[in-house]
Amino acid sequence: MARxxxxxxxxxxxxxxxxxxxxxxxQLLSTSPWGLIVFFMLGFAAGVLNVVRSAGVVPDKKPR
Incomplete structure (x- = not known):
């Protein structure tokens, strides 16, 4: 459950x-809503990448 x-x-x-x-x-650049949309998608991608790494789905790279 903790995991x-x-x-x-x-x-x-x-x-x-x-x-x-x-x-x-x-807010700084008055580009609403484009900054929110772009960074929301980037945040989602980063979150999924962190979850995949933490879950151990991707094996560690072996040194050559």
Whole structure:
């Protein structure tokens, strides 16, 4: 159960950070809603990547 909470919190944190950064860029540059959309998607991708890495789905690279 703890691992599930950790994985879900990593996904939510990535999306939230991306959305906040996008909102901030929109406020500074008056580009609403494009910054929010772009950084929301980047945050989602980063969150999924963190979840995949934490879950151990991707094997570690072997040194040559």
């Amino acid at each position: 599930g909470f950790r994985l879900s919190s990593e996904l939510v944190a990535g999306v939230a950070v991306g959305a906040v950064i996008g909102w901030g860029i929109d």
